[in-house]
Amino acid sequence: MQGVNTMASTTFSGPVTSTAGFVGDVTGDVVGLVQVPTYTVASAPAATGIAGSLIYVSNGAAGSAILAFSDGTNWKRSDTGGTIASS
Numbered sequence: 001m002q003g004v005n006t007m008a009s010t011t012f013s014g015p016v017t018s019t020a021g022f023v024g025d026v027t028g029d030v031v032g033l034v035q036v037p038t039y040t041v042a043s044a045p046a047a048t049g050i051a052g053s054l055i056y057v058s059n060g061a062a063g064s065a066i067l068a069f070s071d072g073t074n075w076k077r078s079d080t081g082g083t084i085a086s087s
Contacts, residue, residue: 036067041086044068047075060084 038056039045047053051072060066060077063086067078075084 041084044075044084047071047073057084059086062087 036054036056038058040059041057044055044057044060047070049072050070053070055068055070055075056065057068057075058065060068060075061079061084066084068075068084069078070076076082077084
């Protein structure tokens with residue numbers, strides 16, 4: 001497939017930076033911080049077709065910050081399961 005990069009199973013030591021993001025499953029233990037992309041309710045990407053994805057929404061809990069997940073249709077608040085909203 002043209003334009004698709006595939007990485008074999010690799011073990012890294014030290015920080016890893018990706019400029020295009022990683023696609024695939026993470027297996028095993030994650031040690032250290034996991035940073036998810038930050039959006040506002042207005043700038044959040046469509047949640048369609050990406051169930052299980054995580055984002056940080058700076059105003060998604062009635063104006064307060066919240067971690068949200070895609071249910072395949074909408075971005076859902078991690079605390080209540082309600083759809084993210086700025087107010």
